[in-house]
Amino acid sequence: MQKHSVTSSARAAEQDSGLEELRGDCARMVPHWAVPAAAAAAPVPASLIHGITVPPASARLVGGMSEYGG
Template identity: 50%
Template sequence: MTNLKGSSSAASGTPVSPAPGDLEGGLDTLRGDCARMAQRWPAPARTASRPVPPSRIRRVSVSKRSVRLLEGMPEYGD
């Protein structure tokens, strides 16, 4: 998402932001926005996940719509 306040500065040599309200800035704009946000929200430390024993998995329900979707996929429907 692009900063809608539009802090663009063509004279300083920095890239010009899209016009306020223009959310279609392109892939380069999105990558730049993500790079700036990554510094503010660091990823949590990774923790090793443990497998769940099958005996603890109960009451798994799948909607009929999802079943039809999977049946239509050659990898799963056969």
């Protein structure tokens, strides 16, 4: 098994060049990443939800959040 000794300045330079290479790779790939428009989820009727039990304290907590109704 070989052991390599790398100075901290050499290691930092290697990491910096690796990060720059990664940034360049990502920049070249951006045109290939298509982001579809987010479709809003349709509400599900309460009659279709069954078998789920939520403790009252949790229901109050979630109900009080602006994202979920409060």
